[in-house]
Amino acid sequence: MGENVKLVKPTVELREEYLDFYDEWKASGEDMVPWVIKKDPAKFDDMIQSLHDAEIGESLPAGWVPDSTYWLMTDHNRLAGVVNIRHSLTEKLLNIGGHIGYGIRPSERRKGYATKLLSLSLQKTKELGIKKTLVVCDKWNEASKRTILNNGGKPDLDFIEEDGNVILRYWIDTEDKK
Template sequence: MAVHLVRPSTKFKDEYLSFYQEWKESNDNMVPLVITKDPRDFDGMINFLMNNEEGINLPEGWVRDSTYWLVTETNRILGAVNIRHQLTEKLLNCGGHIGYGIRPSERQKGYATQLLSLALEKTKELGINKVLVVCDADNIASKKTIIKNGGIQDKDYIEEDGNIIYRFWIEI
C-alpha cells in the first residue's frame, strides 16, 4: 500500500483520534513521545506541534522538532515520526534524531521501514546528513528497521535502570 508523510492537521482529527485511542487501549508504550499528548484539545495539540517546529515555548530540555504522520491514500494514520533538529547530550545517548512508531494493528507489515525511510528524506531537507536513530536492545523489529535503512551500530548506552539502548548512525 502506498503511504506518505503529512504534517499534523485538523483535517485528520477523526483519524488521529482513532490512532491515539487504539494505542492507548493497547497499553503499549506510545512512540514517539509527542503522541502521548492528550488530543482532546485537538487544535491545541496541533498548535503545540507547530510551535515545537518553530522553537516556540519549547518544554524544558527539548529542541526544535518536526512531527509527521504516516498515512495511506485513504488518509488512515498508520504511524508517527518525530524528527529532532539537533541533539542534546540526552538525545545523543538515548533519544536520537528520529523517534517513530506504528499503530499496534498495523505492525509487521513493513510500514516502519517505509516510515523511517521517508523520515530520513525529511532530515536531509533539514540539512542533517548524519542521523542518529536508537532503540531498546529488546526491540528486535526496530533494530531490523534501522539496519534496513542503512544504520551502522555505534556504542550502546546503558540507562540508569540498566536498560540497554542500541545506537545507530545513518549517513544520508
C-alpha cells in the first residue's frame, strides 16, 4: 500500500473522485459492494444528503437501522474504498449483513486497502459503542475471509441462504481495538 489512508465522511467536494470510483465499478460489471454505492449519483447532493440522513436515522425505509458511510481516501486524494457501518442488527443483518459492509474499487485491490479499511471501520464501531462487531462474507470470497481473519475475526455459525449460498459469519471483539 505504501501510503496513509483515512476514512472521511462523504462530501460534495469529493464529487469528481466519487464519480470516478463509481464509474470504474459500474464498468467492471461486478456486484457493487457495499450496497450504498449502488445509489445513483446523478443527483449527487441528494445522494450525499441521504447518506447523512441515514446516519441520524432520518428517512429510513421500514425495518432499516441507522448506518454510517465513510470513504477510504489515499494520500493522493483517491477514493480507494467505501464502508457502510450499521449501528445495530436486525434479524436479517444478524444472518447476512453484519455491522460492516465494505468494498475496494477494482483497480485498488490486492494492495492491503481492505485490511486497513476494516481496521479503521472497527475503530468507528467502537466509537458507536458496539462491543462485538459482526462481519460477514460469502464462503467463496477468500480475500474477504482473509481480511476479516487478519482483523481478529472469530468464526460463528454459517448462514445458508435460500439459494444455497453460504454466508461466513465472524465476530470481532471491538473492545480490543485501539
